[in-house]
Structure formats: C-alpha cells, structure tokens
Amino acid sequence: MPKKHATRSTTQDASSERKTAQYADQSVMTGTGGEVHQSAGGETPVLTTEQGIPVADDQNSLRIGARGPTALEDFHFREKLFHFDHERIPERVVHARGFGVRGYFENYASLADITKADLFQRAGERTPVFVRFSTVAGNKGSADLARDVRGFAVKFYTKEGNWDIVGNNIPVFFIQDAMKFPDLVHAVKQEPDRGFPQAQTAHDNFWDFISLTPESMHMVMWIMSDRTIPRSFRFMDGFGVHTFRFVNAEGKSTFVKFHWKPKLGLQSVVWNEAVKINGADPDFHRRDLWNAIQMGDYPEWELGLQLFDEAFAEQFAFDVLDATKIIPEEDVPIRRVGRLVLDRCVDNFFAETEQVAFGTLNIVPGIDFSDDPLLQGRNFSYLDTQLKRLGSPNFTHIPVNAPKCPVHHFQQDGHMAMHNPTGRANYEPNSWAGGAGGPRESPEKGFHSYPAAAEGPKLRIRSESFADHYSQARQFYISQTESEQQHIADALTFELSKVETLAIRTRMVSHLLNIDQDLAEHVAYGLRLKEMPNPADAARPTQEHLQASPALSIQLNGPASFTGRKVGALVTDGVNIDILRALKTALKEEGGLLEIVAPYVGGVEASDGSWIAAVQQLQGAPSVLYDAVVLLPSADGVEELGQEPTARDFVADAFAHCKFIGYVDAALPLFSKAGVLDSRDDGCITLEGPEGCAAFVATCRQLRFWAREASVRYGARQGV
Ligand code: HEM
Numbered sequence: 001m002p003k004k005h006a007t008r009s010t011t012q013d014a015s016s017e018r019k020t021a022q023y024a025d026q027s028v029m030t031g032t033g034g035e036v037h038q039s040a041g042g043e044t045p046v047l048t049t050e051q052g053i054p055v056a057d058d059q060n061s062l063r064i065g066a067r068g069p070t071a072l073e074d075f076h077f078r079e080k081l082f083h084f085d086h087e088r089i090p091e092r093v094v095h096a097r098g099f100g101v102r103g104y105f106e107n108y109a110s111l112a113d114i115t116k117a118d119l120f121q122r123a124g125e126r127t128p129v130f131v132r133f134s135t136v137a138g139n140k141g142s143a144d145l146a147r148d149v150r151g152f153a154v155k156f157y158t159k160e161g162n163w164d165i166v167g168n169n170i171p172v173f174f175i176q177d178a179m180k181f182p183d184l185v186h187a188v189k190q191e192p193d194r195g196f197p198q199a200q201t202a203h204d205n206f207w208d209f210i211s212l213t214p215e216s217m218h219m220v221m222w223i224m225s226d227r228t229i230p231r232s233f234r235f236m237d238g239f240g241v242h243t244f245r246f247v248n249a250e251g252k253s254t255f256v257k258f259h260w261k262p263k264l265g266l267q268s269v270v271w272n273e274a275v276k277i278n279g280a281d282p283d284f285h286r287r288d289l290w291n292a293i294q295m296g297d298y299p300e301w302e303l304g305l306q307l308f309d310e311a312f313a314e315q316f317a318f319d320v321l322d323a324t325k326i327i328p329e330e331d332v333p334i335r336r337v338g339r340l341v342l343d344r345c346v347d348n349f350f351a352e353t354e355q356v357a358f359g360t361l362n363i364v365p366g367i368d369f370s371d372d373p374l375l376q377g378r379n380f381s382y383l384d385t386q387l388k389r390l391g392s393p394n395f396t397h398i399p400v401n402a403p404k405c406p407v408h409h410f411q412q413d414g415h416m417a418m419h420n421p422t423g424r425a426n427y428e429p430n431s432w433a434g435g436a437g438g439p440r441e442s443p444e445k446g447f448h449s450y451p452a453a454a455e456g457p458k459l460r461i462r463s464e465s466f467a468d469h470y471s472q473a474r475q476f477y478i479s480q481t482e483s484e485q486q487h488i489a490d491a492l493t494f495e496l497s498k499v500e501t502l503a504i505r506t507r508m509v510s511h512l513l514n515i516d517q518d519l520a521e522h523v524a525y526g527l528r529l530k531e532m533p534n535p536a537d538a539a540r541p542t543q544e545h546l547q548a549s550p551a552l553s554i555q556l557n558g559p560a561s562f563t564g565r566k567v568g569a570l571v572t573d574g575v576n577i578d579i580l581r582a583l584k585t586a587l588k589e590e591g592g593l594l595e596i597v598a599p600y601v602g603g604v605e606a607s608d609g610s611w612i613a614a615v616q617q618l619q620g621a622p623s624v625l626y627d628a629v630v631l632l633p634s635a636d637g638v639e640e641l642g643q644e645p646t647a648r649d650f651v652a653d654a655f656a657h658c659k660f661i662g663y664v665d666a667a668l669p670l671f672s673k674a675g676v677l678d679s680r681d682d683g684c685i686t687l688e689g690p691e692g693c694a695a696f697v698a699t700c701r702q703l704r705f706w707a708r709e710a711s712v713r714y715g716a717r718q719g720v
Contacts, residue, residue: 015037015056017032036059053075062074093385096139096142097140097199099132101342102343103129103344104340105341107337108336108338119156119163130157135148137189147201147274150169151169152167154167154340158364159404164358164362172323173324173374176466187205197498201223201495202499203499211504227554229269231268233288233289234288237259237260237261237266238259239257239258240258244370253368254307255307255310261334262299265557265561280620293343303338305334317471318471323372324469330547357396360375360382363447394415394418397418408439410425410438472546473514484553492519496508496527497527558703561591562703564591566626567627568597570641571597575604577608592627592700596612596614599640600614607634622653623649626654628662629659635666639669642670650670652676656712660702661685663687664686681707
C-alpha cells in the first residue's frame with residue numbers, strides 16, 4: 001500500500017522557496033507565507049535550542065502539510081513554549097515594583113574607632129553596591145508616582161560578606177511589632193473581594209486598619225506629606241529606620257541610625273501632578289534614573305550616621321527600639337561618612353533587579369542588630385519569602401546575590417545548585433587532613449554577636465515606652481512649611497474622601513485632633529463632617545512642648561540649585577534660535593537639561609533656517625514631565641498651537657503646579673488660552689537675550705514658585 005503522506009524531496013524544502021523583500025532600510029528574506037526570515041552568517045551566530053541543536057526555521061512550527069496539525073515531535077517549538085510558559089517568578093509580596101542599579105560606596109575616613117566592619121576601615125576605599133528602589137503597595141506593573149513609601153535597599157558586597165541596609169525613604173514605620181506586618185500589608189493592598197484599588201492607600205480597608213492602629217499616626221503624617229510623591233529617586237532621602245549597633249575591635253558598641261542624603265537635594269511633585277504623570281509616563285522614576293546614568297550624570301548620596309550610646313538612649317524621650325520614632329537631627333547630629341555613587345544600569349532587568357534578594361539579616365562583623373521588635377521580625381521574614389520567590393535555597397548562587405569574597409561552607413544540593421563542592425568532606429568536624437577537610441570556623445575573624453544582656457519573663461506584651469503615639473506626629477507636622485502643611489491636609493482629605501464608610505473618616509479625624517487641632521479642623525471641613533468627634537483616647541498625652549525640627553521639611557532644605565532638573569521647551573517653526581541656544585548654555589552651566597517639545601517629533605525649522613530635532617511630540621509630553629517650562633513659539637506657530645488643547649494644558653498645568661515659566665511675547669496667546677494671562681506673576685519670566693535666559697535658570701533654583709500656590713489651590717482650606 002502506498003503511504004498516504006506525501007513526502008517532500010529536499011529540493012522542496014520550504015527554505016528553498018524564500019524571496020527577497022525590501023522594507024525601507026531592511027532587505028529581508030520572506031517565506032511562502034510572507035513571513036520574515038533572518039539568517040546567521042558573518043558575525044551573527046547560529047540560533048540553537050537550549051540543548052545546542054542548530055535551528056533551521058524559527059518562524060514556523062513543524063506541520064503535517066502546510067495547513068495541517070502541528071507535530072508533537074517538534075522539540076524546538078516545545079522547548080521554546082515550555083521556557084516562555086515558565087518565565088515569570090512570583091512578584092515580591094511587597095515592594096514588587098522596583099528598579100535596580102549598580103554603583104559603589106566610598107569612605108571619607110576610617111571609622112575604625114566605632115566599627116570593625118571591614119568596609120569602613122580605610123579612607124577612600126570603594127565597596128561595590130547594588131541598589132533597588134521600589135514602591136511598597138502596588139503590583140509589579142503599577143505606576144511609579146503612586147502615593148507610597150519608596151524602598152531604598154542597598155547591598156554592599158564587602159570583603160567580609162554581603163551587608164544590606166534594607167531601608168525606605170521615610171525614617172519611621174507604621175507598626176511597632178513585625179507580628180502586625182501581614183495585617184498592614186493585607187489592609188493596604190487591593191481589597192480581597194474586588195481586587196482593587198491598585199497601588200493606593202485611598203480605600204476603606206487601609207484607613208480602617210490605620211484608624212485602629214494609633215502607633216501608625218507618626219507614619220501617617222509622613223505618608224500624607226510630599227515625601228511619598230518624590231520627583232525622582234535621585235531627589236529623596238533613604239533611612240535604615242531601625243537602631244542598629246556598630247561594634248569596634250575592642251568590642252565596644254555604639255548605637256547607630258543610617259541615613260542617605262541625596263547630593264541633589266530633596267524634591268517632590270504636587271499631587272495633581274503625580275496623578276497626571278502616572279498617565280503620561282508610568283515609568284517616570286525609572287526612566288529618570290536610567291537616563292541620568294546613561295548620560296553619565298551619576299546620582300550620589302552621602303551616608304549619614306546618627307551615633308549615640310546607652311546613656312543617650314536612657315534619657316531620650318522615646319524608645320530607640322521603637323521604629324515609629326525618629327531621633328531628631330537637632331538632638332543627635334548626622335555625621336556624613338562616605339558617598340554612594342550609582343554609575344551603572346543593570347545588563348538584564350530580570351537577572352539583577354528581579355532576582356536580587358535583600359535581607360536585614362545580612363550583616364557583617366562590626367555591625368549588629370538592636371532588639372527593635374520590628375527588625376527582629378524582619379530578620380526572619382526576608383529569607384523565608386525569598387525561598388518562595390526565587391524557588392530554591394541556592395539564590396546566593398545567582399550573580400547579583402553572590403558575595404564578591406571567598407565563600408566556603410558545607411551547604412549543598414537543592415534546586416539549581418551552581419557552585420557544587422568537590423572532594424569528600426561535606427561535614428565537620430572531620431579528620432581529613434589539611435585542605436581536604438574543607439573550611440573551619442575562625443574565632444578571630446568570624447562574626448560574634450554583641451553580648452547584649454537580655455533576660456526576663458516570656459511575655460506577649462508591648463513595652464510602655466512605646467505608648468506615645470502622637471507627640472512625634474505633631475512634631476513632624478509643625479516642622480513643615482505652611483505650604484507643606486496644606487499638602488498634608490489636602491492628602492488626608494483626598495484619601496479619606498475615597499473612604500466610603502463615614503465612621504472610618506470620623507475615626508481618623510479623632511486621631512488628628514491629638515496631633516494638631518488646626519489640621520483636624522481642615523480635614524473635617526474638607527470632608528464636610530457634620531460633627532467634630534472627640535479626640536481619640538490617647539495611651540499617652542501628646543507632648544506639645546516638642547520643638548519643630550526644620551530638618552524634617554523638604555521645602556526648607558531645597559538644594560538651591562537646578563542641577564539634575566529638566567526644562568521642557570515648547571517650540572514651533574520659527575523658534576528664536578538665539579534664545580534657544582542661550583537657554584541651552586545656561587542650563588548646561590547649571591547642570592540641568594533642556595528637552596525640546598514640538599507639534600511633530602520630526603522637529604522644527606528655527607528662525608535661522610536650522611533644523612531643531614524634537615525629543616517629544618506635544619501630545620506625549622505634558623508639562624508635568626518637567627521641572628520648569630519655556631514657551632518659545634513664533635508668532636505664526638502660536639496660532640497652530642492655540643488650536644491644540646494639549647498646548648493649553650501644557651501652560652495651565654505648569655502654572656497650577658507652581659512651576660517657573662519662561663516665555664517670549666509671541667507666547668502670550670497661550671497664557672490667554674490657559675486662562676492665566678492676567679494672573680502672570682513673578683514666577684512667569686520673559687526671556688530676553690542671553691542674560692534673561694541665565695536669570696531664568698538662576699530663578700529656577702527655587703524649583704517651584706510656592707508664592708503662587710494660594711491663588712491656584714483648590715483644596716480643603718478654601719473658604720476656611
Ligand atoms: C522599617 C520597616 C521596613 C522597611 C524599611 C522595609 C523595607 C523593605 C524593602 C526596601 C524591600 C524591597 C527589597 C527589594 O528591593 O528587593 C522590602 C521587601 C520586603 N519586606 Fe520589608 N520593610 C520593612 C518592614 C518589613 C516587615 C516588618 C516585614 C515582615 C515582617 C517585611 C517584609 C518584607 C518582605 C517579605 C519583602 C519582600 C522581599 C523579597 O521578596 O525579596 N518588611 N522591605
């Protein structure tokens with residue numbers, strides 16, 4: 001019987017039927033269905049399967065007949081789909097959205113007097129680091145400008161092992177005991193029945209939990225402040241949060257709190273801007289860091305230490321083991337001991353940013369824990385979650401997690417083991433001689449825990465020294481400028497307006513009454529509460545005598561520089577080339593950037609006939625993407641722009657967000673369209689000649705024209 005299946009001779013192989021096609025710059029081969037085939041040759045290697053078998057056709061699976069079923073024996077197709085189907089690993093249970101970069105830490109001087117940690121021994125020594133910035137609540141694909149705490153985790157690859165400062169951009173936390181962490185995270189994430197809202201605290205469950213957790217009130221002030229809507233990762237603080245110990249060679253312990261201070265200064269956006277940035281560029285923060293590093297504009301932070309002893313801890317008004325409290329810089333000044341420079345983007349996002357595993361338990365000789373109950377719980381949690389997330393106890397074999405110092409131990413096997421011991425000894429003690437016996441402990445070099453005294457009855461109890469929930473919340477609030485206080489009141493009003501249950505809104509106001517009467521009244525007014533509740537019963541009365549700490553304000557600690565910031569220049573054909581050049585020069589001298597926004601991305605023809613390429617098309621570049629804007633249309637060009645709602649928004653938003661606006665007279669119709677022609681103020685600056693451009697850039701050092709805010713703000717305070 002002849003076989004039913006027609007066999008194809010080699011001359012009938014599909015590859016012999018390819019044709020050449022031209023797609024603009026690309027000359028390609030196409031197959032019988034018009035699909036594109038690109039072949040190996042020259043420096044282009046041959047595509048293989050994971051088993052190393054060369055692949056002839058990566059466009060078509062193996063079929064029985066041109067329109068028939070796919071053959072099960074197609075090992076290439078099977079392997080490709082198999083691998084793809086398993087590409088994802090679980091996202092982090094918190095801090096899922098993050099961005100990692102590499103760099104180094106450099107000491108200013110030896111810290112041998114306070115710690116024997118090897119990385120701090122020698123002035124000028126550099127230790128490689130990996131840093132991951134993150135948001136806490138949102139899923140991996142959420143937007144960067146969520147109102148949220150930012151993670152600031154630093155892994156130091158020291159010569160004596162990996163040390164991680166797994167910190168945040170806020171120096172306090174919501175809870176005092178790690179036992180409450182699952183409740184906090186459940187409450188903040190999407191509500192379990194409906195699966196939303198995404199990356200937001202503005203919902204009932206969060207505020208229900210918070211309003212029944214008075215220890216969180218200090219953190220509430222921080223998260224409702226502009227700290228949770230930073231302009232860039234480059235313009236925010238980092239904090240180790242907990243009290244740690246330094247231990248020197250003599251075994252003397254000093255308590256330490258870690259701070260990261262950005263060299264570019266602090267800066268945040270305003271809430272209305274954050275909401276719009278999330279639409280215009282959900283990757284705003286990661287793009288900003290990526291671009292800065294790609295341009296060689298490496299962001300830097302200084303490592304600051306607050307050092308104190310038992311005697312200070314004893315007399316300090318709060319417990320240094322309570323992670324809901326700070327030690328004001330005015331009480332214990334910050335000593336700056338080195339700089340963190342981030343100078344390299346990752347080569348592969350998954351391999352490094354996704355797979356990096358930080359943990360508070362990763363410490364090195366010379367550094368130790370305190371008994372902060374939150375820290376103690378974290379020390380358990382990170383290792384536990386990473387086994388689940390990375391799928392194997394061998395995650396230290398992944399290059400981003402592997403120490404850069406010699407590693408010798410008897411741990412073995414497990415999924416994906418990459419560094420496998422050789423030889424016979426996989427236990428100790430053993431009697432195999434010399435190197436054959438494997439590594440041994442070292443009392444001299446090894447890690448010794450600080451012998452802190454600890455004894456007492458076994459109790460489930462919260463220390464009474466943790467019971468003051470409002471005093472530092474009040475101190476934070478009174479340390480803010482009036483504009484920052486308004487932002488806090490507005491944020492609370494916004495968030496609680498999204499809470500459907502009136503009782504929860506009211507309960508929150510009852511706590512605010514223990515922080516600041518004025519704040520509580522403004523929020524109550526903004527919510528239109530019919531009746532003011534009584535203040536919540538406080539475990540300890542608010543200490544109203546605590547002085548303001550100016551170091552806690554962002555606006556009071558601005559950088560007085562426009563370095564690292566960006567001006568968006570809205571241009572049309574006929575743009576005044578002299579002004580454009582002068583601006584570029586002034587910004588370059590300041591260390592800032594000018595980005596051209598035009599009606600068409602192809603660019604515009606300038607007044608001298610030269611061609612100016614645009615980086616952005618107007619539709620895709622609202623003014624929220626810039627720190628300041630300049631309006632440089634020509635008299636003809638402005639007419640076309642006037643037809644564009646996005647041009648009107650460009651100006652109206654820049655004005656409403658208190659940005660500095662530089663302009664030429666031809667731009668006046670745009671102010672008019674935006675409805676702010678007669679509202680122009682000292683933050684709106686005409687650009688005349690090179691001196692005018694330099695003066696504009698110098699004015700931009702104030703970052704925002706806050707004096708305008710009262711006139712453009714629509715918030716809880718209006719009418720009060
Ligand atoms: C001061 C309080 C805390 C801070 C500053 C903090 C900071 C961080 C940071 C920065 C990350 C992201 C790490 C990364 O980029 O890979 C993270 C992840 C995480 N944190 Fe915390 N956290 C705090 C409290 C806690 C507590 C109390 C727990 C549990 C008891 C906890 C459990 C976790 C877990 C499970 C992850 C995910 C880790 C991973 O999958 O790699 N955190 N935390």
